Amino acid sequence: MMGSDNQGFEEAHPFASREEMENLVLDDDSTVTANKSYSNYRSATSLSPPILVTPADSDPLLSPSLYPNAPDHNNNHNHHSSYIEPPSYADVIFSPFDQNSGNDNNTGNEINGIESTNQFPDSPISPSSSSDYLRITVSNPQKEQETSNSLVPGGNTYVTYLITTRTNIPEFNGSEFSVRRRFRDIVTLSDRLAESYRGFFIPPRPDKSVVESQVMQKQEFVEQRRVALEKYLRRLAAHPIIRKSDEFKLFLQVQGKLPLPTSTDVASRMLDGAVKLPKQLFGESTAVVLAPHEVVQPAKGGRDLLRLFKELKQSVANDWGGSKPPVAEEDKEFLENKERMNDLEQQLSNASQQAETLVKAQQDMGETMGELGLAFIKLTKFENEEAMYNSQRARAADMKNVATAAVKASRFYRELNAQTVKHLDTLHEYLGLMLAVRCAFSDRSSAMLTVQTLLSELSALQLRAEKLEAASSKIFGGDKSRIRKIEELKETIRVTEDAKSVAINEYERIRVWKAFVSLSAFYGYIALSKSAKDASLIALLEFSYRKSMSPFAFNGHIGCLANNLTLPEENNRTELERLDRERQADFLNMLKGFVVNQVGYAEKIANVWAKVAEETSGYANDST
Amino acid sequence: MITTLRSGSGSAQSPRSPSSQPYLSVSVTDPVKLGNGVQAYISYRVITKTNLPEYQGPEKIVIRRYSDFVWLRDRLFEKFKGIFIPPLPEKSAVEKFRFSAEFIEMRRQALDVFVNRIASHLELQQSEDLRTFLQADEEVIYLKSYSILDLIFFLVNADVFSAAQTMERLRFQETGIFKKKPTDFMQIFKDVQSKVSDVVLGKEKPVEESNPEYEKLKHYVFELENHLAEAQKHAYRLVKRHKELGQSLSDFGKAAKLLGACEGDSLGKTFSELGVKSETLSIKLQKEAHQLLMNFEEPLKDYVRAVQSIKATIAERANAFRQQCELAETIKLKEINLYDSCLLFS
Numbered sequence: 001m002m003g004s005d006n007q008g009f010e011e012a013h014p015f016a017s018r019e020e021m022e023n024l025v026l027d028d029d030s031t032v033t034a035n036k037s038y039s040n041y042r043s044a045t046s047l048s049p050p051i052l053v054t055p056a057d058s059d060p061l062l063s064p065s066l067y068p069n070a071p072d073h074n075n076n077h078n079h080h081s082s083y084i085e086p087p088s089y090a091d092v093i094f095s096p097f098d099q100n101s102g103n104d105n106n107t108g109n110e111i112n113g114i115e116s117t118n119q120f121p122d123s124p125i126s127p128s129s130s131s132d133y134l135r136i137t138v139s140n141p142q143k144e145q146e147t148s149n150s151l152v153p154g155g156n157t158y159v160t161y162l163i164t165t166r167t168n169i170p171e172f173n174g175s176e177f178s179v180r181r182r183f184r185d186i187v188t189l190s191d192r193l194a195e196s197y198r199g200f201f202i203p204p205r206p207d208k209s210v211v212e213s214q215v216m217q218k219q220e221f222v223e224q225r226r227v228a229l230e231k232y233l234r235r236l237a238a239h240p241i242i243r244k245s246d247e248f249k250l251f252l253q254v255q256g257k258l259p260l261p262t263s264t265d266v267a268s269r270m271l272d273g274a275v276k277l278p279k280q281l282f283g284e285s286t287a288v289v290l291a292p293h294e295v296v297q298p299a300k301g302g303r304d305l306l307r308l309f310k311e312l313k314q315s316v317a318n319d320w321g322g323s324k325p326p327v328a329e330e331d332k333e334f335l336e337n338k339e340r341m342n343d344l345e346q347q348l349s350n351a352s353q354q355a356e357t358l359v360k361a362q363q364d365m366g367e368t369m370g371e372l373g374l375a376f377i378k379l380t381k382f383e384n385e386e387a388m389y390n391s392q393r394a395r396a397a398d399m400k401n402v403a404t405a406a407v408k409a410s411r412f413y414r415e416l417n418a419q420t421v422k423h424l425d426t427l428h429e430y431l432g433l434m435l436a437v438r439c440a441f442s443d444r445s446s447a448m449l450t451v452q453t454l455l456s457e458l459s460a461l462q463l464r465a466e467k468l469e470a471a472s473s474k475i476f477g478g479d480k481s482r483i484r485k486i487e488e489l490k491e492t493i494r495v496t497e498d499a500k501s502v503a504i505n506e507y508e509r510i511r512v513w514k515a516f517v518s519l520s521a522f523y524g525y526i527a528l529s530k531s532a533k534d535a536s537l538i539a540l541l542e543f544s545y546r547k548s549m550s551p552f553a554f555n556g557h558i559g560c561l562a563n564n565l566t567l568p569e570e571n572n573r574t575e576l577e578r579l580d581r582e583r584q585a586d587f588l589n590m591l592k593g594f595v596v597n598q599v600g601y602a603e604k605i606a607n608v609w610a611k612v613a614e615e616t617s618g619y620a621n622d623s624t
Numbered sequence: 625m626i627t628t629l630r631s632g633s634g635s636a637q638s639p640r641s642p643s644s645q646p647y648l649s650v651s652v653t654d655p656v657k658l659g660n661g662v663q664a665y666i667s668y669r670v671i672t673k674t675n676l677p678e679y680q681g682p683e684k685i686v687i688r689r690y691s692d693f694v695w696l697r698d699r700l701f702e703k704f705k706g707i708f709i710p711p712l713p714e715k716s717a718v719e720k721f722r723f724s725a726e727f728i729e730m731r732r733q734a735l736d737v738f739v740n741r742i743a744s745h746l747e748l749q750q751s752e753d754l755r756t757f758l759q760a761d762e763e764v765i766y767l768k769s770y771s772i773l774d775l776i777f778f779l780v781n782a783d784v785f786s787a788a789q790t791m792e793r794l795r796f797q798e799t800g801i802f803k804k805k806p807t808d809f810m811q812i813f814k815d816v817q818s819k820v821s822d823v824v825l826g827k828e829k830p831v832e833e834s835n836p837e838y839e840k841l842k843h844y845v846f847e848l849e850n851h852l853a854e855a856q857k858h859a860y861r862l863v864k865r866h867k868e869l870g871q872s873l874s875d876f877g878k879a880a881k882l883l884g885a886c887e888g889d890s891l892g893k894t895f896s897e898l899g900v901k902s903e904t905l906s907i908k909l910q911k912e913a914h915q916l917l918m919n920f921e922e923p924l925k926d927y928v929r930a931v932q933s934i935k936a937t938i939a940e941r942a943n944a945f946r947q948q949c950e951l952a953e954t955i956k957l958k959e960i961n962l963y964d965s966c967l968l969f970s
Binding site for chain 1: 857
C-alpha cells in the first residue's frame with residue numbers, strides 16, 4: 001500500500017476476474033520508459049476494470065499495489081488520507097448506469113450481459129430465456145505443432161483454444177464438455193453457417209488480421225483473439241436458430257478434427273469454375289442449365305462462372321437496359337430501408353473509427369501525463385538529496401505536489417479511458433450488426449437477381465423454341481434434326497422452369513423470413529417467444545425453415561396456435577422497426593454513459609489540479 | 625547562479641519604472657519575415673528604454689535578427705569568462721518549422737528573456753557589446769556582417785587593425801572556417817605534446833582546480849541537466865498529446881454529427897449536440913496545448929539551456945586552468961633551457 005501514489009500510473013484491479021489477462025497485460029505498465037507498442041483501444045479494453053466497480057471501492061491507492069519496486073522512503077507527504085473525497089455527482093451516476101442498462105433494455109443487457117457474466121463465472125444464468133442456457137468460455141490458449149507431413153522441417157505452429165460449454169439443452173450430448181479448436185476451425189464454422197443460413201443475420205466472426213498477428217506481441221495478440229472468439233461464440237449461442245444448428249453442435253462437441261468441410265479459397269474455386277466453363281459453353285445443352293439445388297446459393301463465390309456471367313449481364317441490363325426486368329423488387333419500403341441501412345452503416349463505420357482514435361488519444365494523454373509526473377518526482381527526489389539551501393527544499397516540496405497531481409490525473413485518464421472503451425464499444429457492436437444486415441439485404445438482392453436471370457433465360461429459350469417450331473412446321477413431315485432440337489429445348493425449358501420456381505421460392509423465403517426470424521433472433525429472442533408458447537414456436541420455426549415451408553402454410557399452423565401473429569409482411573416491417581427502436585435505445589444509453597463518464601472524470605481531474613493550484617497560489621501572487 | 629529575471633535593476637518590462645532609479649529595460653517584439661526563398665529570415669524589433677547615461681536617449685528602437693543575438697552571446701562569453709551567460713534559444717532543427725507561428729513566438733519570448741537577463745546582470749549590463757547591440761544602427765550592423773572579402777580587402781590595404789577586427793568578428797559568424805582560433809591548432813599540438821610527456825615522465829596532471837565542494841556542485845549541475853532534460857521531454861510530449869486529443873475530439877464530433885443526421889429524431893439531436901460540444905472541447909484543448917507550451921514547456925526548456933550554459937562555463941574554467949598549467953610548464957621548460965644555455969656559455 002505504501003508509496004503506491006508514487007508508483008506511477010499502473011492499474012490495480014481489485015476485482016479483476018481474468019487472471020490471464022492480468023498477467024499478460026499488466027507487466028508492461030511497470031516500466032516507466034518502456035515503449036508502449038500497443039495503445040489501441042483493444043488493449044485498453046483488456047485493462048478495463050469490471051463493470052460493477054464503483055469509484056470509491058476501486059480506489060487503487062487503497063488496494064494492494066502490484067508493483068513493490070522502488071518504494072519511496074522520502075515520502076513524507078502521505079496523500080492517502082486525503083484521497084477519498086466526498087462523492088460527487090459523477091460517483092452517484094457511475095454505478096447505476098451499468099446496472100440499469102440490463103433492466104430497461106434487454107438488448108443492451110444482451111450485449112453487455114454477455115460481458116457481465118464474466119463477473120460470476122459460476123452462474124449459469126443466461127439472460128435470454130428462462131430455463132435453458134448455453135454458456136461458452138474460451139480459455140487456455142496453447143501452441144501446437146502441425147503434425148501432418150510438411151515440407152518444412154520443424155513444421156508449422158498454431159494456437160488452439162479450449163472451448164468449454166455448459167448447457168442444459170437436450171440436443172447436446174451432456175451438460176458440460178470441452179474441445180480444442182484453432183482459429184481456422186472458426187473460419188470454417190462461420191462459412192458453413194453462412195451457407196446454410198442464407199438470409200439470416202449471422203453475427204460476424206472475428207477477423208483473420210494477418211497483419212496484426214505479425215505486428216503485435218504474441219501474447220497480446222493471442223489474448224485479443226481469445227476475447228474476440230469468446231464474444232463471437234456467445235453471440236452464436238444467443239441466436240435461437242443457430243445455436244441448435246448441426247454445424248454449431250459439431251463444432252462444440254466433436255473431439256479432434258472438426259468434421260465440417262473446409263472452405264476452399266477463391267483461387268481454387270475460380271479454377272474449378274474455369275474447368276467447368278468449356279463444358280458449359282460448348283458441351284451439351286443440359287450442362288448449361290442451372291440445377292435447382294444450385295439456385296439456392298448465390299452465384300458469387302461459387303464455382304459456376306457461366307452463371308456468374310449471366311447474372312452479371314442481367315444486373316447490367318437492369319441498370320442500363322431500357323426495358324424493365326420481368327420481375328423487380330417491388331417493395332419500396334425495402335428499397336428505402338436498404339438505402340437507410342447503407343447510409344447508417346457508413347456513418348457508423350466512420351464514427352467507430354473516430355471513436356477508436358479518440359480512445360487512443362485519451363490513452364496517450366494519460367500515459368504521458370504519468371510519465372511527466374514521474375520525471376518530476378525523480379527531480380524532486382534529486383533536489384531533496386542534493387539541496388544546499390532550504391529554499392531548494394521548499395521548492396522541491398511544491399514540485400512534488402504538482403508531480404503527484406500529474407500522476408493522479410494520469411490514473412484518472414486511464415480509468416476514464418477504460419470506461420469510454422466500454423461505452424463506445426456499442427458503436428463497434430452495431431457496426432458488426434450492420435454488416436450482417438447488409439449481407440442479409442444483399443442475399444435478398446442476389447436471390448432476386450437469380451430469379452430475374454432465370455426468367456430472362458426462360459423467355460429467351462421459349463422464343464427459340466417457338467422459332468424452331470415455326471420453321472420446322474413449314475417443312476413437310478417435320479425436320480428430324482429440328483424436331484430433336486425442339487425436344488431438347490423443351491427439356492431445357494422444363495428444367496429451367498423448375499429452377500425458376502425454386503429461385504422464386506428462395507427469394508420469397510428470404511424476403512419474408514430473413515427479417516422476421518433473423519432480426520429478432522440476433523437479439524437473442526423472438527417477439528413471440530415471450531409468450532408461453534416458446535418452445536413449440538421455435539420448434540415450428542425450425543421445422544418450417546428446414547422444410548422450406550411456404551409462408552402461407554406456416555400461417556395456417558400459427559393459426560392453430562392461436563397466437564397474436566400478423567402476416568409475415570407485417571412482421572417484416574415491425575421487426576425493422578424494432579431494430580431501429582432498440583438501436584436507438586442502445587445508442588441513447590451509450591451516449592448518456594459516455595457523457596456522464598467524461599463529466600465525472602473531468603471533474604475529478606479538475607479537482608486534483610484545483611487543489612494544487614491552491615497550494616501553490618503563493619507563487620502567483622509573487623510574480624508579475 | 626543566474627539571477628532571476630526582472631529583479632535587480634528595476635523590472636524589465638514595465639515602462640513605468642521610477643526615473644530616479646537607474647533602469648534598463650529591453651523588449652523584443654514584432655517578428656517580421658524578410659527576404660525570400662532560402663535567404664528568408666525573421667527580424668525582431670528591439671526596444672530599449674533606459675535612463676543610463678551611456679545610452680543615447682531614453683528610448684531606442686533597432687532591428688535585429690537571430691544571428692545578431694548569437695553574436696552578442698558569443699562576445700559576452702569571450703569577454704566575461706567565469707560568468708554564466710544567459711542561454712539562447714536553439715536554431716531550428718527542422719527546416720519546416722522555421723517559420724511556424726508557434727516557433728517564432730517561442731523564439732521571440734526566449735530572446736526577450738535573454739536580453740533582459742543580460743540587462744539585469746550587474747556585470748554583463750556594463751558590456752560595450754551590449755550597448756552596440758542595443759544601439760547601433762543597421763548600417764553599422766551590416767558593416768559588422770563581415771565576409772571574407774572584407775578581410776581580403778583590409779589585408780590588401782594593409783589595414784592591419786581592421787583586418788584583425790574582421791578576423792575576430794568573422795570568428796563569431798556562422799561561416800564555420802574561423803570557428804577555431806588559429807592558436808587553437810597550436811593548442812592541440814601542445815596538448816598532444818604534454819600528454820606524451822606526462823606518460824613518459826609518469827606524472828599525474830590535475831585536470832582542473834578543484835575541491836570537494838566544487839566537485840559536488842559540478843556533479844549536481846550535471847545530474848540536474850539530465851533530470852531537467854527528461855522532464856522537458858515529457859512536457860513537450862504532453863503538449864503534443866493535448867493537440868492530438870483536441871484533434872481527435874474534433875473528428876469524433878464531426879462523425880457524431882453525421883451519424884445524428886442519419887438517425888433522426890431525438891437520438892439524432894443528441895448525436896448532433898454531442899458533436900457540437902466535442903468540437904467546442906477540441907478548441908479549448910488546442911488553446912490549452914498552446915498555453916502549456918508557452919507557460920510550462922518553454923520555461924522548462926529555458927532552464928535546461930541555462931544549465932547547459934553553466935556547463936559551458938565550467939568547461940571554460942577547466943580550459944583556463946589547463947592553459948595556465950601548460951603555460952607554467954612551458955615557463956619551467958624555458959627556464960631549464962636558459963639555465964642549460966647559461967651553463968654552456970659560462
